[in-house]
Amino acid sequence: MNPPYEGASSVSRTSRKFRVLRRRGLIFVAPAALIGGLLVAAPAAAQPESESDVIVLAADQQAQIARPTLDAIKAEATQRGVPLEAALDEYLSGARMSLTAELEPDGPADTPEVSVDDLTAGELEDLRLIGAQDGISFEEAVAAHGWQGAFNDVADEIEASYGTEFSGAARSQDGKSAWFAFKGEVPEGAVALARKLPVEVKLQGGRGFTEADLEQASLTARDQVAAKPEVAGVATWYDIETGTIGVGVQLQPSIARDASAIERVTPPQPQIPGVGLAVSLMDEVAAPEDKYIRGGGLYSGCTAGFNLKYKSSNTKRQGTAGHCARGSAGANQTYSNHSQAGGSTTIKRVWKHEGRYGDLAYYTTGSKTPTRTFYHNWNKTRYATERGGRPRRGTRICHFGMTTGGSCASVANSVVNVGDIEGMVQMDRNVSAPGDSGGPWFYGGTAYGVHYGKVGGKSTFTPTLRFDAARDYQVWIK
Template sequence: MGAKGKATEVVGLLAVALLSMAVRPLASHADIIITLEKADQPRIKRPVLDRIKASARRGGITLAQAIDRYAARNPRMTADTPDGPVTYPDVLIDDLPLVELIDLRLAAKSLGMSYEQAIDRYAWQPRLNEIGERLLRTHPGELSGLALVDGAMKVRIGFKNEVPDEAVTLARTLPVEVELQGRKGFSESELVEVMEEAHDSLRARPEVRQVQGRYDIDTGRITLGVRFNEETKKNMVADLQLPPPTNPAISIKLESGIGAQMIPEDRYLRGGGHLKRPGDSRSGCTSGFNLVSVTSVTVRTAASARHCALSTLIYSNHSVQGGSTTISRAAVAANYDLARLTSGSMITTRTFYSDWQSSRYVDSVGTSPFRGQLICKFGISTGAGCSTVKLINEFIDDPDGRPVRGLVVMAARITERGDSGGPWYYGGTAWGFHQGTYSPNRLEAKTSAFTPAYLVPTALGAQWKIYRR
């Protein structure tokens, strides 16, 4: 049964609709699936962008060039630059910040499509993050997953029990087809909890060397791969016994061996700065978003991947800014590939490198990545690039036997050694710290993976958060 509403036109920020739209009456939410057809969804109007496109055609220049010209002619939205100027001004084109349009330019190149196609396909997606965050707040323990399907032009949202009226209302603000699935019997938070409990139980056994875990938000199945110590038999999975989950909608499958050993892309370390071992000319690592104490803005620190956190490191800016300092390991997470580092003699800022020599401010921290979402990265070895989300909340034990939880796995490998610890971002939103490469099973190629930025308080202590404007 489909629930349809009158098509509307949305001008500017769709987030306004999240606050203002009234709940429209529905015939029933008893159906397992409610479909909002694309023809009945909003059509986004971007009059300023349309004028820029027209000027590009008249002037015989590319859309990217026309956007750059528009940005250069328009003043900043705000003079809030406490850490000095950055590469791109705070210009808003309709509902799109200039920094997001810059990322979509990079995405078009990374994904092999035109700039216009990238804008049409991905520019609206931050609105889905807003919806996911709101539903997590208003319906805790109900959301069973967000995903893009059908070439990123359809949204699927699942719920443990019935589909809330609010979810339908919010879904009606998206410019694509939306499928809302109810009565799945489990939430994504339950899947994470059951998977982590099973991981801890298996890791406590002396014969187990490594455990790799993943879950399927469509079926509620958790799959755990087990690698045994060399002195034990290789076929002991049948001897392992785990108590069944208390939620019968969730199942656990055990496999012998793990798909791919986690391979940190470095062992050495800023928001996009260069980290290396003193006296070592090799690639090293990339620094991630900086952190600040929740109790005092004067207490700030650098951060990167846990496997990059040597006792002593040299941090260096990109060449245009120049400057370097010696920093050291301050703390490492027990269950996540995150570490806190000192800042040496330099001032810790709210900015990060999104590309070579290009800096921007952190304006927000992403909390709900969904399958199919476009996110970009910067690393010292490969520079800037973008990919889409394939899996979330994966985990594996690293080669030293330490748990690496909460991984977001991308659809492509766009990173190499030297990128570890670097920023994953979209626009001014901090999404994560690069971890390395990962494969969910033996048949799939390794792709890039990162640790989400929202896990910083969980991983490094509630007193720390991403330093943002």
């Protein structure tokens, strides 16, 4: 049972200082200094190695994240002979006592709104799940993926500063390196930003195209293939590192076994230097998982994603997948909380879209009061604290669905298009099943998307930023 907020004043704040504010960016400071709970070592002034159009920043000359609080918890766990996870749970339980109603405005969530050094409690939970899925220890998961928030921030800043030259960004699957690419020369400012990351970074110049070029070429290929009478379905994406446009084609049933048909449906190669095209036949291009519906809570057959707030008013809506709201069956839904909270209400469809902005819908919130929390696993709530952008390749993200529960995967392709549905994100594997549609994709408290289904057999979602682009609604965050 969560302690009442009134009890927080009885806890000494001098014995343990709990971080309750979100911290993400790396800070360059002298090794002996501690600022905002995050200690990093300043990199040496050595010049980066350069060969051809590639600049390599060696890991041992990059800013290194120090986690003194986590190290202290680890040392205490070793001394007591208990697992690190158990000691961390104990620490977070104590940290909860320092929270106030201002820090948890919608009441206590199961995951407390606190940080351990640069990592929020929500991120630490997700790193445990990632470690368990990958067969590595929690400590190894923190080392490999604990810096990905900083990576996405750096990637966003580089794209914002050098958008007309930006050609992509990616993390390696093992979490040991990062990669950034540019149409022409690597900007000096991008090198400076990349030095903030605690791993080896490769900055590749001279690609001859931007990521925007790849996205447009992908849409052009989709339209060309969709116009062919032999085609029953088509999906397109692009490999950000190789510059290859992928085209998945599902043929009409009458010629489904005609391998020669692929020649008739293959579009022309893109007229962009360095960009290629690869076509493959698929038995099933896409399978939206619309068993029924729900969000973090439960509908009568999908999964609800995140609560939304209109940008210029206090209007709240509940977001989910567009295909979950189809037809008369999707006009009204019965929303239910998970079993420990209980209760249900009727919600009504306000808007549905399957097209340019992805696969999205939102409903009224019925008779219940909307909150900024979401279910990240069965009967487990967490605050949404950040609105995620379009996640880069290699970023680990988790999701919750009514069929599969909680699971995580890595981003394979940041932009994938299926038929008329554009701009979704494809993961590197399938971790979902029918009934998960509409459910939240997240990392820590960052809201990344709502689940669509599978594209090419891999889990796929629509980024939550598309609600904003289409209708001026944003994930409601704390």
